[in-house]
Amino acid sequence: xxxxxxxxxxxxxxxxxxxxxxxxxxxxxxxxxxxxxxxxxxxxxxxxxxxxxxxxxxxxxxxxxxxxxxxxxxxxxxxxxxxxxxxxxxxxxxxxxxxxxxxxxxxxxxxxxxxxxxxxxxxxxxxxxxxxxxxxxxxxxxxxxxxxxxxxxxxxxxxxxxxxxxxxxxxxxxxxxxxxxxxxxxxxxxxxxxxxxxxxxxxxxxxxxxxxxxxxxxxxxxxxxxxxxxxxxxxxxxxxxxxxxxxxxxxxxxxxxxxxxxxxxxxxxxxxxxxxxxxxxxxxxxxxxxxxxxxxxxxxxxxxxxxxxxxxxxxxxxxxxxxxxxxxxxxxxxxxxxxxxxxxxxxxxxxxxxxxxxxxxxxxxxxxxxxxxxxxxxxxxxxxxxxxxxxxxxxxxxxxxxxxxxxxxxxxxxxxxxxxxxxxxxxxxxxxxxxxxxxxxxxxxxxxx
Amino acid sequence: xxxxxxxxxxxxxxxxxxxxxxxxxxxxxxxxxxxxxxxxxxxxxxxxxxxxxxxxxxxxxxxxxxxxxxxxxxxxxxxxxxxxxxxxxxxxxxxxxxxxxxxxxxxxxxxxxxxxxxxxxxxxxxx
Ligand SMILES: C[S@@+](CC[C@H](N)C(=O)[O-])C[C@H]1O[C@@H](n2cnc3c(N)ncnc32)[C@H](O)[C@@H]1O
Numbered sequence: 423x424x425x426x427x428x429x430x431x432x433x434x435x436x437x438x439x440x441x442x443x444x445x446x447x448x449x450x451x452x453x454x455x456x457x458x459x460x461x462x463x464x465x466x467x468x469x470x471x472x473x474x475x476x477x478x479x480x481x482x483x484x485x486x487x488x489x490x491x492x493x494x495x496x497x498x499x500x501x502x503x504x505x506x507x508x509x510x511x512x513x514x515x516x517x518x519x520x521x522x523x524x525x526x527x528x529x530x531x532x533x534x535x536x537x538x539x540x541x542x543x544x545x546x547x548x549x550x551x552x553x554x555x556x557x558x559x560x561x562x563x564x565x566x567x568x569x570x571x572x573x574x575x576x577x578x579x580x581x582x583x584x585x586x587x588x589x590x591x592x593x594x595x596x597x598x599x600x601x602x603x604x605x606x607x608x609x610x611x612x613x614x615x616x617x618x619x620x621x622x623x624x625x626x627x628x629x630x631x632x633x634x635x636x637x638x639x640x641x642x643x644x645x646x647x648x649x650x651x652x653x654x655x656x657x658x659x660x661x662x663x664x665x666x667x668x669x670x671x672x673x674x675x676x677x678x679x680x681x682x683x684x685x686x687x688x689x690x691x692x693x694x695x696x697x698x699x700x701x702x703x704x705x706x707x708x709x710x711x712x713x714x715x716x717x718x719x720x721x722x723x724x725x726x727x728x729x730x731x732x733x734x735x736x737x738x739x740x741x742x743x744x745x746x747x748x749x750x751x752x753x754x755x756x757x758x759x760x761x762x763x764x765x766x767x768x769x770x771x772x773x774x775x776x777x778x779x780x781x782x783x784x785x786x787x788x789x790x791x792x793x794x795x796x797x798x799x800x801x802x803x804x805x806x807x808x809x810x811x812x813x814x815x816x817x818x819x820x821x822x823x824x825x826x827x828x829x830x831x832x833x834x835x836x837x838x839x840x841x842x843x844x845x846x847x848x849x850x851x852x853x854x855x856x857x858x859x860x861x862x863x864x865x866x867x868x869x870x871x
Numbered sequence: 872x873x874x875x876x877x878x879x880x881x882x883x884x885x886x887x888x889x890x891x892x893x894x895x896x897x898x899x900x901x902x903x904x905x906x907x908x909x910x911x912x913x914x915x916x917x918x919x920x921x922x923x924x925x926x927x928x929x930x931x932x933x934x935x936x937x938x939x940x941x942x943x944x945x946x947x948x949x950x951x952x953x954x955x956x957x958x959x960x961x962x963x964x965x966x967x968x969x970x971x972x973x974x975x976x977x978x979x980x981x982x983x984x985x986x987x988x989x990x991x992x993x994x995x996x997x998x
């Protein structure tokens with residue numbers, strides 16, 4: 423049967439990838455019948471109403487799902503559609519309490535118009551009590567209006583959908599995890615709504631192990647834990663995990679939301695010198711042995727302000743004392759190891775390689791990156807022979823935009839060894855090295871000037 | 872950090888990775904804490920193929936927990952064995968390493984653990 427998903431009209435490019443990810447998590451066979459970025463109404467085909475409810479229960483961007491009883495470009499088409507396809511269902515709703523409403527997108531109706539539209543459905547013959555609150559069944563007529571329809575004096579919507587309400591998404595979760603009410607945040611904490619969407623795209627779920635190698639204040643692990651996963655994280659800056667002197671800590675955030683049991687472990691580490699155990703990539707692995715994570719979620723740093731640094735000395739010749747001093751001092755608990763700037767593209771490459779090595783088969787990597795650099799040069803979507811791109815979502819701001827890119831770890835046997843060979847050659851001749859990184863060049867030349 | 876974390880962590884020094892002595896890291900002066908966590912059998916079953924069983928046996932003994940059997944249970948055995956589920960849950964999910972050090976058996980490097988957070992940053996001569 424067909425079902426209508428009522429999306430919120432925001433984060434448009436994230437909506438379908440989120441629902442598709444949820445279909446994977448719930449193991450539901452879903453076909454998209456109609457969808458457009460310009461409309462909040464999406465029609466999907468699903469095996470049952472129970473599946474429809476289950477599909478959207480943890481969606482952040484879908485508001486509700488409805489059994490689709492009819493649709494059309496005008497009301498009389500909707501009515502004949504409803505009569506043809508659902509008359510055998512009507513008697514089920516003959517005596518229950520019910521509610522009828524109209525959901526007009528980009529348009530409006532006067533109270534009188536509403537009454538007369540609702541009355542045009544009288545042939546359904548529902549005789550139960552009408553309840554505006556807590557009705558047993560809710561029926562909604564959705565109207566898709568042209569943009570700006572009221573000032574333009576457009577009399578009717580472009581399209582109508584009529585459906586029976588089945589269930590809602592998890593629109594309450596972004597409120598629960600709202601940064602404004604979170605005990606401990608920083609300027610780069612990820613907004614709760616998008617952190618939850620990211621966790622959905624990475625298929626976080628009970629029994630799964632998730633990891634954020636740039637954990638900061640923990641927004642992604644918190645979102646993953648909220649969906650039942652056990653979450654790990656690390657950051658090169660131990661203070662971000664440990665928090666401030668007022669005892670605002672990453673762990674405290676988990677405590678605030680009652681998620682402490684799902685906090686796996688947090689540690690201080692540089693992704694390019696990671697202590698996470700790994701085995702070299704191969705072509706005949708069993709899909710899980712030697713690999714640890716079901717999902718990797720992160721918002722890597724991409725510039726000086728975000729603190730993109732790795733361990734090491736930038737120019738050992740210029741500062742020859744740094745290494746001997748480190749040798750002498752490193753056992754001191756207050757010793758801070760030197761860091762050097764690093765190329766953003768090389769960091770992306772490190773993330774992909776790390777993910778290929780540590781994700782189980784079909785495990786997912788979801789990470790954020792800016793679409794273009796400071797010079798407005800588009801940054802290409804990074805690729806890796808062991809990772810297949812699942813979706814690319816874009817969030818636009820006034821002057822810039824960023825993407826959430828999601829990959830799936832493909833089984834070893836599906837990997838093209840030639841692509842792997844080409845990659846190794848490219849790396850050995852230094853294609854990911856700094857001089858070929860326009861983004862970093864532009865960024866650092868400004869700061870170093 | 873949960874004891875499970877120790878099964879994921881090896882020495883961060885690149886030249887140690889090839890040595891089997893660099894994993895697992897050995898807890899030293901360990902202070903443990905214990906949390907009440909709801910048992911999730913599905914999680915433990917999912918974890919089973921990812922866990923390095925020999926390393927877990929070492930860690931378990933070093934932290935003063937009873938010796939684990941030589942061979943890991945199969946997924947079916949684990950699901951059917953309530954005591955094994957409970958024991959693994961207590962060790963991996965409920966026990967936390969709060970303070971102490973994690974020592975590499977190959978290079979001897981000691982990683983400090985404070986307030987449950989291990990520090991794997993390396994000085995420049997080791998990166
Ligand atoms: C954009 S912030 C992530 C914020 C995080 N998502 C949150 O919600 O708080 C990027 C983080 O990466 C960390 N970082 C920078 N370089 C790193 C490296 N080489 N390895 C690991 N973490 C690094 C920074 O300390 C910073 O906390």
